[in-house]
Amino acid sequence: MRSFFKYVLATVTGTIIVFAIILIVLIGFITATISSMGSKEEVYVPSNAVLYVSLNHHIPERTSSNPWESMNLPGYGEMKSLGLNDILSRIAAAKEDSRIKGIYLSPTYVNVGMASLREIRDALVDFKSSGKFIVAHSDIYTQKAYYLASVADEIYMNPEGSLEFKGLSASVMFMKEALDKLGVEMQVVKVGTYKSAVEPFILNEMSNANREQLTAYLESMYSTFLENVSDGRQIPTDTLKDIANNFLIRNADDALHYKFIDGKCYKDEVLTKLKERLDIEEKKDIPAVSLLDYNKEENTNTKGDRVAVLYAYGDIVDGEGMEGNIGGDKLSRELRKLRRDDRVKAVVLRVNSPGGSALASDIIAREVALTKKVKPITVSMGDYAASGGYYISTMADSIFAEKETLTGSIGVFGLIPNMQGLLNNKLGIHVDEVKTGKFADLMTSVDRPLTEEEKAIIQAEVNRIYDTFTTKVAEGRNMDVSAVDSIGQGRVWTGSQALDRGLVDGIGNLDRAIQAAAAKAKLKEYRIMYYPTLKDPFASLLGTSKERIRMWMLGEELGEYRQHIEQLRTVLKSSGIQARIPYRIEIR
Structure with a gap:
């Protein structure tokens, strides 16, 4: 008995000690988190300095309040990241900062879409217009990384490094055979010859229409890509095409031979070249500040007229949504607030969305139309503003897109899974039910196929909804419904193609849209304010869902397959009729 009590006492004591240690660690973690959130001191920038820019981190549309960013978690590395908005504003600030003499650009893997990549490149080109230098060096240049580096005055790479230049490609993962083996049938009801969002679930390869549209907009992007590289390196576009088509650059020697780089050198040799530019002795360190840490002095004056920039990025969902997507109710409420705020004289809606719920899209489009009656509202499109993303844009006074933006995709679909084969044949599960009406289980029952009558109702x-969509576009763009239908049918266009077809008003970035909104409001002096207001970092931490944490923790293990898993989960969770781009296009 005595030994029993000894064992129990030891167990209880051990448990108390473990909990005490966990509590101490947790208190320390929370204290450090709160401390890091409260420290907003400006980073010291020495004179005669270079701005270090790598961009080898996640680049969201907008920098979020991230309480984890100052931490290094085992296996996950540095958590710092910077949104596109701050990347652009910090490069612009560095252009005017007399302490910054140039940029040391060191990109490898730039995790951002082609339109956002273009915006960053344009910001670097603008930086050079001040007379300041940009020197690029990397061990490995992916195509996106080299696209940025091509603006530099000098480009160097590791003698044993590699440089990709082989043309753009885009792939689609098809899951029909896998679903067949599981006994799951995806039942599709859609409008639009090119509305291929459903294809990965019902085919094993691209349809001819989808292959046609994907080829067309990829070639449009590639044309702009080559033109920009040609301007940066003074190499004719035909020569660039030949180099890519024949895969002539395979190593540093090839890159030097074809004038893609200015020299082969290791990092210490590049640092020596930077010291020579800055007139610094070899034995001294280079004064430098990272783009991640560099911050400009914020103007805290909130008086006077405002141009409001309202961010709308992620999938469009019904209700409030959550961080990283567009809740129809939440964004509509933000638009109403801005419409009623007398200090706000114009609104810019920044859209970066592949679409989603047709109902939520229509709710938002209504608020855009109401806002236009009160004050100017323009749209700035990011990487995607397609399907539902285009729906919420079409009623604005004017729309601006980048040449590489994917937009259009005017079409809708419904996707209803039939899991009868999985439940009955694979798992031995059978479902029986009673109902008070013939269609009581329509769109809710997944254990049987749709009847022909049910398909007709959904169709x-x-x-x-497609008629409503095309009518809204016709109204917003001053076009005939038949003309909208001819360029609709779910077809995706690049910004350049959309401009030719009247779907957008101009090619330009967020600044261009802001200037257009201010001009329409007849403003000469104004403040730019950003909405929605960012959450308090600690509240954001407490509000993080278990689902988001799980996907984040699995991100490194899943790698490039994460996007396909998230795509499948998004589609399966979606309810109602969807206005969504075919799939997330990853350009390589």
Whole structure:
């Protein structure tokens, strides 16, 4: 008995000690988190300095309040990241900062879409217009990284490094055979010859229409890509095409031979070249500040007229949504607030979305139309503003896109899974039910196929929503409905192609849209304010969902397959009729 009590006492004591250690660690963690959130001191920038820019981190549309960013977690490395908005504003600030003499650009893997990549490149070109230098060096240049580096005055790479230049490609993962083996049938009701969002679930390869549209907009992007590299390196575009088509650059010697780089050198040799530019002795360190840490002095004056920039990025969902997507109710509420705020004289809606719920898209489009009656509202499109993303844009006074923006995709679909084969044949599960009406289980029952009558009902609703979509576009763009239908049918266009077809008003970035909104409001002096207001970092931490944490922790292990898993989960969770781009296009 005595030994029993000894064992129990030891167990209880051990448990108390473990909990005490966990509590101490947790208190320390929270204290450090709160401390890091409260420290907003300006980073010291020495004179005669270079700005270090790598961009080898996640680049969201907008920098979020991240309480984890000052930490290094085992296996996950540095958590710091910077949104596109701050990347652009900090490069612009460095252009005017007399302490910054140039940029040391060291990109490898730039995790951002082609339109956002273009915005960053344009910011670097603008930086050079001040007379300051940009020197690029990397061990490995992916195509996106080299696209940025091509603006530099001098480009160097590791003698044993590699440089990719082989043309753009885009792939789609098809899951029909896998679903067949699981006994799951995806039942599709859609409008639009090119509306290929459903294809990965019902085919094993691209349809001819989808291959046609993907080829067209990839070639449009590639044309701009080559033109920009040609301007940066003074190499004719035909020569660039030949180099890519024949895969002539395979190592540093090839890159030097074809004038893609200015020299082969290790990092210490590049640092020596930077010291020579800055007139610094070899034995001294280079004064430098990272773009991640560099911050400009914020103007805290909130008086006077405002141009409001309202961010709308992620999938469009019904209700409030959560961070990283567009809740129809939440964004509509933000638009109403801005419409009623007398200090706000114009609104810019920054859209970066592949679409989503057709209902939520229509709710937002209504608020955009109401806002236009009160004050100017323009749209700035990011990497995506397609399907539902275009729906919420079409009622604005004017729309600006980058040449590489993917937009259009005017079409809708419904996707209803039939899991009868999985439940009955694979798992031995059978479902029986009673109902008070013939269609009581329509769109809710997944254990049987749709009847022909049910398909007809859903198809009629899809057709109605498509008619509403095209009518809204016709109204917003001053076009005939038939003309909208001819360029609709779910087809995706680049910004350049969309401009030719009247779907957008101009090619330009967020600044261009802001200037257009201010001009329409007849403003000469104004403050730019950003909405929605960012959450308090600690509240954001407490509000992080278990699902988001799980996907984040698995991100490194899943790698490039994470996007396909998230795509499948998004589609399966979606309810109602969808206005969504075919899939997330990853350009390599």
